[in-house]
Amino acid sequence: MTFTNVSRALCLTAFAAACAAPVHATSFTSSASSAGSASSGSVSDSIGASSNSSSDDKRVAAGEYRVIDVSQAPAKLDTTRVTLRAVAAGPAREFYLDLPNRALAERRVNAGELVQVNERVYGYEFAHADTKRPFFLALQDDWYRDLASRKVTI
Structure with a gap:
């Protein structure tokens, strides 16, 4: 693991600890594990432009989004597709988020x-707006690749 990979791993560990900070100590483990691999994916695999979006731009802006639709993701087993539309005024920003069902368990x-x-x-961090508690992380592709498990041969 290179220094960059170590720093990224430490950053995600710190993130998991920060997510757990405002909750009771008994739920620390579940909060930290919910920010782990079970509730993360790469941006390119998780975020897509909705057919109703005003552009083909796959970039997501920070802010509040209303859930427009929740359905089974096409051709992805054990994956939920959540269609989101920006609440803020301005050009219609809509996209879909594919996430593993276990992220919403x-x-x-x-x-x-x-x-x-x-x-x-x-x-990107996706959280319930009322509690601010994260349920999914869409990692930039290079971060996702660097944190992937690899078989070690000796």
């Missing part, structure tokens, strides 16, 4: 609810 998202999107150095 603790708490589902339903049509009409609000999701808070925060831009981070490693990608």
Whole structure:
């Protein structure tokens, strides 16, 4: 593992600890593990432009988004597709988020609810707007690649 990989791993570990800070000590483990690999994916695999979007730009802006639709992701087993539309005024910004079903095991998202999107150095953090508790991390592709498990041969 290179220095960059180590620093990225430490950053994500610190993120997991920060997510757990405002909750009770008994839920520290579950909060940290929910920010782990079970609830993360790469930006290119997780975020896509909606057919109703005003442009083909796949970039997501920080802010609140309303859940427009929740469905099974096409051709992706055990994956939920959540379609989100920006609440803020301006050009219509809409995109979909494909995430593993286990990312929503603790708490589902339903049509009409609000999701808070925060831009981070490693990608995007998706959280329930009412609790600010993250449920999914969309990691920039290079971060996702660097943190992937690799078979070690001796």
